[in-house]
Amino acid sequence: MTDIIASLPVTYELTPHHLHERLTAAAEDEGLLDVAYRTLDTPVGSLLLAATEQGLVKVAFDRQDHDAVLAALAAAISPRILRAPARLDAVTRQLDEYFTGGRHTFDVPLDFRLARGFRLSVLEHLPEIAYGHTESYAEVAAAAGSPRAVRAVGTACALNPLPVVVPCHRVVRSDGSYGQYAGGEEAKRILLTMEAA
Structure with missing residues (x-):
């Protein structure tokens, strides 16, 4: 240098x-x-x-x-x-x-090297959850090919290296409650409220 x-x-x-x-x-x-x-x-x-x-x-x-x-x-x-x-x-x-509400999807190259296996399958599914919508951990597990892997979906979301851009905030519990989020429950609430508006 x-x-x-x-x-x-x-x-x-x-x-x-x-x-x-x-x-x-x-x-x-x-x-x-x-x-x-x-x-x-x-x-x-x-x-x-x-x-x-x-x-x-x-x-x-x-x-x-x-x-x-x-x-x-x-x-x-x-x-x-x-x-x-x-x-x-x-x-x-x-x-x-x-x-500012002008974009609903992201179009930038992503480097997923920090995720592998089932976690990567979950992350690849998350952008398919439309802006303003949510899916339960069970629905994501089924979509990722392992319907019984609900806990593993939670772990994949918790360890998502690209939150917001890869929208793990759109994954909620079956009862509609937020569940855990890397940015904290308040950040998840802000994102979901903004998208629902």
Whole structure:
């Protein structure tokens, strides 16, 4: 990285912000940026967004401790992580549109490397639950091919690496109560109320 810094042409005095932007661009150009991240303020609190070159890999609520999430991404994917908002421009724009009621589905590349097996089958089904609708854990289990795996659906939703974008908030208990949610019950209530309006 010091070679990258030394090779940056200095045409004006660099502020820390400009230096960070130039380092980010140089790291991206050199193939040294494996995970880019940024945060976004939303009606459900600050969201950490992280993306690989393949697509969005992680969405985390503030209550999940963003620093701990970044450390887990470094261990699971690569330690070459940098705050690089530009890679996340499309998902940021779509989330802004979603939270203002102008978008009902997301159209960004997703990197599902943090989910496998049955959990991945559940996550692949979740976008099929239409905006403004919900399904029970039992209905999702049946749709994912294992009708008896209701608890496993709950676990898959709880460990969903891409909440909001992959709408696990649309999965509720058979009695209609919310159930657990990574962002907390209040965040789930906000999302479902917003979608029902």
